[in-house]
Amino acid sequence: MADPDLLFSSISQIGALYRSAQLSPVELTxxxxxRVEALNPVLNAFITVTADEALRQxxxxxxxxxxxxxxxxxxxVPIALKDLIDTAGIRTTCASRILKDHVPQRDAAIVRRLKAxxxxxxxxxNCSEFAMGVAHPDYGQSNNPxxxxxxxxxxxGGSAAAVAAGLCFAAVGTDxxxxxRIPASYCGLAGLKPxxxxxELEGVFPLSWSLDHAGPLARTSADAALLLEGMTGKSFGQHVDLRGVRFGVIQRGGLSVEPEVATVFESACEALRAAGAEVQEVDIEGLEQADAALFSVLLPEAAAIHAQWxxxxxxxxxxxxxxxIEMGFSIPAVTHVRAQQFRxxxxxxFLNALNSLDALISPTVAWVAPSEDPVFTGDAGAVEGNRTVPHNLTxxxxxxxxxxxxxxxxxxGLQILTRPHxxxxxxxxxxxxxxxxxDCLYVGRGR
Known part of the structure; x- marks a missing residue:
């Protein structure tokens, strides 16, 4: 019988066990x-479990x-897919009552690549309804391991909970x-917005087509790179020696973080310096306008998508x-255009700052996981996303x-930003x- 500790191995470790015939995909699946059967009632990470199909694969x-x-x-390798990614013959609900019985006829491009x-x-x-940051009462919130x-x-959040709890080895999310990045921060994972x-987003239900990204959630950046390779067919392995790497700490005037987050982030910066990296503060002009710009782009695009229902x-x-959704219909076209110009x-x-730096860093979120998700158009939601939002705009x-x-x-979580591509x-x-x-990481099983 397979050892449950295997569920917190790296993808490369699992691959080595497969190829040496010490473990089989069927055993691990x-x-x-x-584990899904045991923990999903508490975590609410999965909407649909495809056990028979998984065992067939x-x-x-x-x-x-x-x-x-x-x-x-x-x-x-067992993975999971956010439930707004089309899967042929398998229900894809977007965690909504609107699509509760929707069964796509065709796999999304991401799914086709991962199958290959x-x-x-x-x-x-599980996810918030149509990825709009609010859990539909029919589905509920995903809980933190x-x-x-x-x-x-x-x-x-469902993808993040599933990975952090050892229900799967990596999962696809959208951003x-x-x-x-926010669920990755709350669950102690690596999460990339590429x-x-x-x-490719063909077959992924859109929230805002000019802001949407799909990417990997995994327990480590190395595993995230492997999932991204499967999603794109490209290689993302690159060794980095931190000695001499130039980091800029993004400052946002007037925006603070909770003391425990500040302490961890400051310790992280000191650890980077001790590893030979250069760490300096950097100001990015205009960040205080990013949240308003995001809403002026996202909400009209979402309204256009949902006008059908x-x-x-x-x-x-x-x-x-x-x-x-209704807010999106009230935003003037001129406001939308100006927001696009601001982007x-x-x-x-950001590109000007990265001309003299290798990467920019910041806390991912101002706080650790709260009891429930804030509404992203509210005050708390704006604070939650004020360090992640600018990078969707850019x-x-x-x-x-x-x-x-x-x-x-x-x-x-600590967020890393680099140049395009x-x-x-x-x-x-x-x-x-x-x-x-x-020394301070526990890239394992949650609680």
Missing amino acids: RLCLE ATQAERELRSGHDRGPLHG AGAVSLGKT WDPARTSGASS TGGSI TYGLV IGHRAEDYAPMTRQQ RWLTGQ GLPALSVNAGFGEGGLPV SDALCLGIGVALEAVFR
Whole structure:
């Protein structure tokens, strides 16, 4: 019988066990499904578990590996998919009443690539309704494995909870204002919002087509890189030596973080200096306008997407989701255009800073996981996303890694930002930082 501790191994470790015939994909998939059955009632991480299909895929992977047909690092590895990513013949609800019985006829491009890489999908993970930051009462909030009385984050919280609790080895999330990086911070994971356009979004239900990104959530940056390779067909392995790497700490005037987050982040900066990196403060002009710009882009685009239902099925939405969609119809076109102009200008500010720096860093979120997800259009939601939102506007790659733990034992995330199309560098820095932080990291099983 497979050892439950295997569920917290790295993807490369699992691959080595497969290829030495010490472990089979079917054994490991059964172990994951048993853990899903035991913990999902508490965590609410999965909406749909596809046990039969997962075992079929695992059986195929096992047969192929034994015959010498090796599809790569993800072959036979159990993963999960956020439930707004189309899966042929499998319900895809977007955690909404609107699509509660929706069964796509075609896989999303991401799913087709992951199938070709031999990954085993355990099912569809919970999310906020249509990724709008509000849990529909029919589905509920996903809970944090470190403390189930707290949220795992919106809107990719189900994916984050599943990975952090050892239900799967990695999961796909989406990010429009921080929805990969915020759950990664709350759950002690590595979560990457890739360069805009790197991951094909065909078959992923949109929230805001000019801001949406899909990306990996995993327990380490190395595992996140492997999932991203499966999602894109490209390689993201890059070794980074921190000696001489130039980091800029992003300052946001008037914005503070909770003391326990500040302590962890300051310790992380000191650890970087001790590893030979250069760390300096940097000001990015215009950040105070980023939140308003995001709403002026996101809400009208979301309203246009939901115009097909909001008129005759308004009562099927969660009340706050409906309110946010309706807000989009009231934003003037001129405001939307000016926000798009601001995006181009803000991107220039970040690129100017990165001309003399290798990466920019900041806390991912101002606090550790709260008891419930704040509404992203409210005051608390604006604070939650004020360090993640700018990078959706610019489209630059941004990675959250676990930098340590607060006084209450909850994870604290550190966010890394690099130049466009330098996702491999961003992930390589993440791997190097995780090695530096290893003494205070627990990249395992939550509580």
